[in-house]
Amino acid sequence: MPEVRRACVTTDLDSPGERLARLGAALRQGHDPWTVLRLAERLITAGHGTRTLAVLEEWEKRPPGTPGGAPGGGRTREDLRAVHALMRCDHPGIDGAPPPPAPGAWEEVRAAGPATAATAALSGALAGLPAYEIAPRAEHALSATEWGRRSAPAALLAIRALLHADRLATAATWSLRLAREADRGNAHAWQAEFLVLLAVAEYRQGQLPSARAHITAALDTVPAGEGRPWRRSALLMRSGIDALIAGDGAAGHGDGTAGVDGDGNDSGPGADDGVGDARDGVGDARDGAPEGASPPTGLLWADQLALRGQLRLARGSTGAALADFLRCGRALRAWDVDRPTVIRWRSGAARAHAARAGFDGLSAHDGLSVYDGLPGPGPADALALALEEVRLARACAAPRALGISLRRAASLADAPFRLDLLHESARSHEIAGARLEWARTLYATGTALLAARDRGAARKALDQAAEAAGECRATALAERIRVTLGAAGGGGPGGGAPVPARPDPRPPDPLTVSQRRVARLAAAGRSNRLIAEELSLTVSTVEQHLTRIYRKLGIRNRAELVRSGCPR
Numbered sequence: 001m002p003e004v005r006r007a008c009v010t011t012d013l014d015s016p017g018e019r020l021a022r023l024g025a026a027l028r029q030g031h032d033p034w035t036v037l038r039l040a041e042r043l044i045t046a047g048h049g050t051r052t053l054a055v056l057e058e059w060e061k062r063p064p065g066t067p068g069g070a071p072g073g074g075r076t077r078e079d080l081r082a083v084h085a086l087m088r089c090d091h092p093g094i095d096g097a098p099p100p101p102a103p104g105a106w107e108e109v110r111a112a113g114p115a116t117a118a119t120a121a122l123s124g125a126l127a128g129l130p131a132y133e134i135a136p137r138a139e140h141a142l143s144a145t146e147w148g149r150r151s152a153p154a155a156l157l158a159i160r161a162l163l164h165a166d167r168l169a170t171a172a173t174w175s176l177r178l179a180r181e182a183d184r185g186n187a188h189a190w191q192a193e194f195l196v197l198l199a200v201a202e203y204r205q206g207q208l209p210s211a212r213a214h215i216t217a218a219l220d221t222v223p224a225g226e227g228r229p230w231r232r233s234a235l236l237m238r239s240g241i242d243a244l245i246a247g248d249g250a251a252g253h254g255d256g257t258a259g260v261d262g263d264g265n266d267s268g269p270g271a272d273d274g275v276g277d278a279r280d281g282v283g284d285a286r287d288g289a290p291e292g293a294s295p296p297t298g299l300l301w302a303d304q305l306a307l308r309g310q311l312r313l314a315r316g317s318t319g320a321a322l323a324d325f326l327r328c329g330r331a332l333r334a335w336d337v338d339r340p341t342v343i344r345w346r347s348g349a350a351r352a353h354a355a356r357a358g359f360d361g362l363s364a365h366d367g368l369s370v371y372d373g374l375p376g377p378g379p380a381d382a383l384a385l386a387l388e389e390v391r392l393a394r395a396c397a398a399p400r401a402l403g404i405s406l407r408r409a410a411s412l413a414d415a416p417f418r419l420d421l422l423h424e425s426a427r428s429h430e431i432a433g434a435r436l437e438w439a440r441t442l443y444a445t446g447t448a449l450l451a452a453r454d455r456g457a458a459r460k461a462l463d464q465a466a467e468a469a470g471e472c473r474a475t476a477l478a479e480r481i482r483v484t485l486g487a488a489g490g491g492g493p494g495g496g497a498p499v500p501a502r503p504d505p506r507p508p509d510p511l512t513v514s515q516r517r518v519a520r521l522a523a524a525g526r527s528n529r530l531i532a533e534e535l536s537l538t539v540s541t542v543e544q545h546l547t548r549i550y551r552k553l554g555i556r557n558r559a560e561l562v563r564s565g566c567p568r
Helices: 002-013 016-028 033-045 049-061 073-090 106-111 114-127 131-143 149-164 168-184 188-205 208-221 231-246 299-314 318-335 345-354 379-396 399-410 415-432 435-451 455-471 475-487 513-523 528-535 539-553 558-564
Strands: none
Touching: 016 033, 016 049, 033 049, 033 073, 033 149, 049 073, 073 114, 073 149, 073 299, 106 131, 114 131, 114 149, 131 149, 131 168, 149 168, 149 188, 168 188, 168 539, 188 208, 188 231, 188 435, 208 231, 231 299, 231 475, 299 318, 299 345, 318 345, 345 379, 345 399, 379 399, 399 415, 399 435, 415 435, 415 539, 435 455, 435 475, 455 475, 513 528, 513 539, 513 558, 528 539, 539 558
């Protein structure tokens, strides 16, 4: 269909009517999903979202075989349904996201086609259904899908749902598998889409070098002129990873609480994970929108507002940062997708709010007034907003999102409550397999323990944080932790007496509490699945624990684990 592919190149020169006609032509001629997706994205970017979605919906509803109906029967309609759902999920500001599924309706899931199941998974995530409702739908859709260019949109929906549910290892496995399939089929545009999702999943697990390699491969696969919506966020994500790996001091905020965070949001593929470690890339446009932002109907646009808010907050522009967070939150609430698994704007607004005397001066930024959930200017009100995010994150049952919200709330809480919030945050990140976030939370925990004058416990937490950051290759974070560890008397460069070197480079008990639990059950002969059930973990998390246990103990398998006599 060369004439349809030419439409993707020339559509920017056409009138809105001609662009919509080209979209209709693509649909009539069998609609290669990539061509339809690109045409629809360009029309929405040009401000014709309502008409574009109306055309997609009309074609989706036409019975196959009727005059003007889409060729290819039910399979083709299923493909079109996935493209339509992608557009609605990406741009809920046009006509809302697709309606979420009924909770617990597994028979409906099993009877549904892959695109329908994948749509239900992602729309359920945007509606705030718990992760245990989302993940089975997404995995069913992926398992029922045979790779092909036409099945790719449904696979994108499902993997993005897994990322919202914090099923990171599963999302990475499927992304890698489908990227390889797309490469073998010379479907390089789809390959780039899956590589981006793979990089996001790897970043969230703390696999920084691998995430950087895959985000670079995705950027190299698709020319810059293609203008993929995720390209801008992917560049920011790579910038944040580079800052973490480089260890050149560019990534730090300088303290042990706000500077620990460095986390982004989860609005879509390539969203600004690592944003707290990037220092540029989002312009401070004077018209109130991020420079070069996506259309103001989309989640990437809202995510870029939150990203700019984080950067402004780090630079001390608290009023402008607060305005960005509140504007982002207002959009998400209007679109009915206000979930911490999408964008964590409340904790950002809370931190900006705590740094200000009140809401005065906001009229210069989008004319915002007091957020109706934050009645006054005091620190307690900022904490209340952050704890509201924690409550919403619990309802979503996504452990990484919950852990980040807990850590951010802890930075605003009084000392007696701070450590409890941080301990729960650390447990959540362990469950999610989010190694980098676990290191950040342990860093905050060690800093809080130092403030409480518990130097022994602080050194233990900081030791674990430094080790985890090193495993992630987060050199900049590891350096900051070592400075704090030195102040605690742990032998880092920040001062304090160094700890004498042990004759054995391995500590007497090298395992964390969670690793000891897993090792004990594995040594007792339990299978990975039984260990996961007993400890309320995922099988992939158990596998990750065992990999680290074997590496720390210098062994290769369970038999050697039993012979090692560890755990004690």
